Amino acid sequence: MGELTLDQDSAGGIFKVVVGDTITLTLRENPTTGFRWQLEPRPSQLLAPEGAHFTVGPHPGVGSGGVRTWRFRAITPGPVVVDARLGRAWEGEAAAIERFSVSLDISPADPSVDER
Template sequence: MSELTLAQADNGKSFAVRPGDAIAIRLPENPTTGYQWAIDQTNSEIIELLESVFSPGSETAIGSGGVRIVRFRAKTPGTVQIRLKKWRSWQGDSSIVERFEVTIQVRE
């Protein structure tokens, strides 16, 4: 079992994994702005969400940004699109400022 790590540069790409493999998406985020990455679309029958955590950067000043890490595990064969949106949840979809999307093919 391995882990596929994706970043902003992977937006729009497709990747193949095997059942049991982990998928980690690492995107820059600064929660003090109110904008946070959230899952917009996935398929929990093919992949399961393991966690979504914020990891502060090396800069320790108040208001500094870091990285949002969203981790999934591939469950069963199939194709799924993972879509994330950077938004202010209390303002709804009109506040989306950025999107991230990848296609994951889970193969035996």
């Protein structure tokens, strides 16, 4: 099983993974100002969430940022899009200041089997 690591530079990309692979998504954010990443909608039944956390940057303090990290495991073959938006939850979707999207093509663990 492999691991795919994605960040802001991965936006717009199309990535191939295999059932059983781990996908780690890390995006910079500054929750002290209210700006947080929200996955929209939550990734489908093709990906199983394995946790999320925020890590403060190297210079913690008021107004400092860090990175939000999500981990998923590919559990079912098929195409899936992971979308996220950066904004203040109380301002609604239209007020997003940044968007992130990647496409994943999940293949069966055994390439001789097509489970789609």
